[in-house]
Amino acid sequence: MGKLRVRLVRGLAGKPERHIKAVKSLGLKKVGDERVLEDNPMVRGNIKVAHYLVEVEEVKDETA
Secondary structure, three states, X not given: OOEEEEEEOOXXXXXXXXXXXXXXXXXXXXXXXXXXXXXXXXXXXXXXXXXOOEEEEEEOOOOX
């Protein structure tokens, strides 16, 4: 599996608790935070829950 670059692009104030927990489980805390994560079902599920809060792009594996 590849990797995904996930960036928080909208604030969490006033959002449902479920969406806030999904974003925090991705390791994002404030607007502009960015993480490179393994592409797996857990990460995809959390992105799906909070899709309108994050920006996602696929990252090529440069280790191969």
